[in-house]
Each structure stands twice: as structure tokens, then as C-alpha cells.
Amino acid sequence: MIPIGVTVNGRFHQLTIEPHRTLLDVLRHEIGLTGTKSNCQSGECGACTVLVDGRAINSCLYLAARTDGAEILTVEGLAASDDLHPIQVAFIENAAVQCGYCTPGFLMSIAAVTGDQRAPAMDELRAAVEGNICRCTGYTGISQALRQIADRSVEGP
Amino acid sequence: MRFNFHRPDTLEAAIGLLWEHNSDAALLAGGTALLIDVQHGELTPRHLVSLWGVSGLSGVSLNGEGRVGALTTISELAEAVHGRPQLAGLYEAARMIGGRQIQNMATVGGNICKASPGADMVPPLLGLDAKLTLQGPEGERSVPLDGFLTGPDMTALKPGEILTSIRLPLIPQRTGTAFLKVMRRRAVDCSIVAVAARITLAEDGRTCAEARVGVAAAAPNPFRAKTAEGALEGVEIGPDVAREAGRLAKDESTPIDDVRASAEYRSLLVETLVERAVLTAADRAGGE
Numbered sequence: 001m002i003p004i005g006v007t008v009n010g011r012f013h014q015l016t017i018e019p020h021r022t023l024l025d026v027l028r029h030e031i032g033l034t035g036t037k038s039n040c041q042s043g044e045c046g047a048c049t050v051l052v053d054g055r056a057i058n059s060c061l062y063l064a065a066r067t068d069g070a071e072i073l074t075v076e077g078l079a080a081s082d083d084l085h086p087i088q089v090a091f092i093e094n095a096a097v098q099c100g101y102c103t104p105g106f107l108m109s110i111a112a113v114t115g116d117q118r119a120p121a122m123d124e125l126r127a128a129v130e131g132n133i134c135r136c137t138g139y140t141g142i143s144q145a146l147r148q149i150a151d152r153s154v155e156g157p
Numbered sequence: 158m159r160f161n162f163h164r165p166d167t168l169e170a171a172i173g174l175l176w177e178h179n180s181d182a183a184l185l186a187g188g189t190a191l192l193i194d195v196q197h198g199e200l201t202p203r204h205l206v207s208l209w210g211v212s213g214l215s216g217v218s219l220n221g222e223g224r225v226g227a228l229t230t231i232s233e234l235a236e237a238v239h240g241r242p243q244l245a246g247l248y249e250a251a252r253m254i255g256g257r258q259i260q261n262m263a264t265v266g267g268n269i270c271k272a273s274p275g276a277d278m279v280p281p282l283l284g285l286d287a288k289l290t291l292q293g294p295e296g297e298r299s300v301p302l303d304g305f306l307t308g309p310d311m312t313a314l315k316p317g318e319i320l321t322s323i324r325l326p327l328i329p330q331r332t333g334t335a336f337l338k339v340m341r342r343r344a345v346d347c348s349i350v351a352v353a354a355r356i357t358l359a360e361d362g363r364t365c366a367e368a369r370v371g372v373a374a375a376a377p378n379p380f381r382a383k384t385a386e387g388a389l390e391g392v393e394i395g396p397d398v399a400r401e402a403g404r405l406a407k408d409e410s411t412p413i414d415d416v417r418a419s420a421e422y423r424s425l426l427v428e429t430l431v432e433r434a435v436l437t438a439a440d441r442a443g444g445e
Contacts, residue, residue, distance in 0.1 A: 002162065019160065019161075019162030019205070020159055020160060020162075020195075022192075041193075041196060041197075042193050042197075043189055043193065043255065043258065043259055043262075044345065046256060046258060049258055055232070055261040056257050056258045056261060057258050057261050057262050058189075058258045058259065058262065061188055061189055061192045061193065061262065062188065062262065063185075063188065063192070063207075065162060065164070065207075066207070066209055109256075109257065109258070112257065127252070127257065128257055129256075130256040130257065130344035130345055131255060131256015131257055131258045131259060131344075131345050132256065
């Protein structure tokens with residue numbers, strides 16, 4: 001068993017975990033944050049994307065043991081208050097959500113490049129979500145949401 | 158997925174653990190390849206030796222001779238070489254490995270040591286005459302990347318040895334590089350074929366003084382197409398020469414049929430991509 005101290009969405013957690021457990025597993029089953037989705041378990045679909053110290057990673061391939069001392073941001077921490085984050089608003093206004101399973105991953109991949117409160121160019125936003133797959137294939141709405149984010153200078157988390 | 162987890166603080170301790178557990182141990186860097194195999198039961202190492210606790214293994218320095226720490230992530234490398242015209246091929250390869258999430262986890266050393274036939278970082282690094290620094294129970298040695306890979310999933314690493322850094326010799330002036338990759342989709346997929354080229358022009362700014370052509374996913378390991386390189390050196394690079402280099406590189410390839418493409422299609426890709434990469438690299442060398 002490995003002791004870790006990790007900050008998730010601004011809240012510090014002290015945990016003791018088995019070495020084989022992934023960050024995805026620990027977020028969902030130890031910390032109770034189920035917004036981060038489990039899907040391909042191979043780093044191909046991006047549904048499990050979270051930010052570790054500001055960088056987007058696939059939490060299905062990231063051992064929780066590695067997060068000792070790290071700051072994690074999940075979809076639950078994206079909106080600082082009761083108001084939705086501008087990325088979330090852009091997704092809603094552009095009907096970029098179909099079944100919704102891929103949505104938290106997309107939101108976090110985008111949050112990684114809007115973090116310093118600048119408006120990323122469209123090609124940077126598209127590159128940011130290359131590692132996210134929507135199995136409903138609802139890419140038109142997602143693409144429109146990206147356009148809105150590029151145009152409106154979304155403030156980061 | 159069950160294993161004994163080791164997180165040594167020093168390189169010496171990591172080498173000791175690898176040496177002690179030998180074939181029962183696997184070295185964990187970014188984890189993007191190893192943890193998939195372990196989670197899906199395709200690999201069952203009894204000991205996982207993580208390198209996260211060992212300092213000094215990551216970071217990029219490009220002043221004079223270049224040095225890339227083996228634990229440098231693909232993203233860190235991309236950011237470090239971005240905007241350096243002579244390293245455009247390296248940047249292009251880095252940004253085509255998985256999506257950003259994978260690039261933020263996967264390491265340059267891991268991409269080399271996994272020894273996948275389609276390892277995308279290898280062709281551009283072969284093009285730069287990269288050398289590898291290896292540390293093991295018997296000390297340190299330096300070997301060329303060319304020849305380090307000895308088959309699919311196989312390297313020249315001895316028991317207990319760890320790749321610690323990749324060294325890039327000083328790049329001559331009038332050098333251009335390029336990387337091209339074809340996948341089934343436009344992002345986040347293994348290469349059907351990937352190709353890197355480096356062209357260094359002579360002082361006259363026209364004749365090719367030195368050429369490198371690296372090819373991935375068309376042989377058991379990424380390789381240098383040396384007859385193609387030979388055909389490019391000493392002549393002025395134009396469409397006919399580039400086409401001939403493509404044809405020669407195709408003849409040097411030994412592609413297979415697999416889930417991604419047929420051997421025949423791969424051969425056609427090698428020919429076409431080498432031609433295009435050579436022309437792009439020559440163009441960039443001239444425009445420098």
C-alpha cells in the first residue's frame with residue numbers, strides 16, 4: 001500500500017492505495033467523483049481526461065501512486081461557482097452534447113489550453129481535442145463550440 | 158493487474174532493482190505503452206520499477222550538442238524544439254504521437270526503448286544521428302541509435318541497463334528536416350508508414366552534402382534507408398532524384414500485411430512519402 005497526498009479540485013485528500021490502481025479508479029471509487037468517465041482503458045478515447053498540474057492526461061493510464069503531491073482538476077472542479085464554466089456554456093449553446101459520455105473529457109482537454117485566460121486559436125483547440133473521441137460522432141456541434149471558445153476568449157479554470 | 162511497485166530515488170537504485178529482478182521486472186516511464194499491456198494482461202511483470210523518483214532524467218538542452226533526457230515527455234520535447242527550423246521534423250513527429258494527453262505522459266526514451274516497428278520518434282532521431290547514453294551495472298556507455306533496435310520489442314540494452322539521455326550532434330548549417338506519417342484517421346493512430354528526412358546542403362547552397370532517410374512501420378524496426386541516402390548525397394535535389402530515393406527506400410523496406418494496411422500499400426507509401434519528405438527537407442534547407 002502506498003500513501004499519497006493529492007489535491008483534487010482544490011481539496012486535499014490523504015489516501016492509502018494499492019500500487020496498481022489508476023487515477024481514474026481512485027477518482028471514481030475512493031474520492032467519489034464520477035464525472036470522469038471510464039471507457040477504452042487504453043488511452044485512445046479521452047473520456048477519462050483530467051488535468052494533472054495543468055496538463056491533460058488519460059487518467060486510465062496514470063497510476064494514482066504517481067499523483068502524490070499533485071494538483072488534479074476534474075470536470076467537477078471546472079466551474080468555480082454555481083455558474084457554468086464558459087467552455088460548458090459553449091457546449092450547451094452549440095448542442096455539442098449528445099449522449100454526453102465523452103463530454104467531460106472534451107471539456108478538460110479544452111480547459112488545458114484555455115488555462116491562462118487567453119483565447120487559443122482554432123487550430124490549437126482542434127489539436128487539444130485530437131485525443132478525444134465522440135462515439136455519437138457529434139463533431140459538428142463540438143466544432144461549433146470550439147469556434148465560440150476561440151472567438152470569445154474563454155477564461156480558464 | 159498486480160505487481161510489486163518500486164519507486165527508487167536514484168539511478169543506481171533503479172539499475173540495482175532491474176538487475177536483481179531482471180526478466181521479472183519492467184521499467185516504468187510514461188506508462189502509455191506498458192500500463193496498457195499490464196492492464197490487459199499481455200504483460201505480467203512481477204516488479205514495476207518506476208523512474209519518476211529519479212531526478213535528472215528529463216529536460217531538453219539545445220545549446221551546442223543537444224541533450225534530451227530519456228524521461229522528457231513528448232510534449233516537453235515538442236515545446237522545446239518548436240520554432241527551430243532545423244528540428245521541424247522532430248516537432249512534426251512529436252505532435253503526431255497520440256493526442257495531447259498521450260504526448261503529456263509518453264516519454265522520448267520510452268518511445269525508443271519500446272522498440273515498436275512504428276516508433277514515430279525514431280526516424281527523425283535517426284536523421285539527426287542521435288546517440289544514446291546507457292547506464293548499467295558496469296557503468297556508462299554511448300551507442301548510436303542506428304543499430305540500437307534489434308527487432309520488434311527488442312533493443313541492445315543489457316540486463317540492468319537504462320537509457321538515460323539522447324544526444325544530438327551539432328546540426329550543420331543549411332539543414333532542413335521533415336516528417337510525414339500516414340494513419341487510418343487524421344490523428345491519434347499508429348503509423349501505417351512514417352518517414353523522416355534530413356537534407357544538409359553544401360556551401361554552394363544547392364548540392365546535397367549529407368542526407369538521412371528514416372522509415373518506420375515498414376520493417377521490424379525503424380531503419381535508415383542508406384541506399385536512398387547515398388543516391389541523394391553529392392547531387393542537387395530535384396523531383397527526379399527525390400523519386401529515385403523513394404524507389405530505393407521502397408526496395409530497402411520489408412513491410413508486412415497487418416490490421417492497418419497491406420504490405421503492398423505500405424511499399425507505395427514508403428516510395429511516395431520518402432519522395433515528398435526529401436523535397437520538403439531540401440526546400441527547408443535552402444530556405445534557412
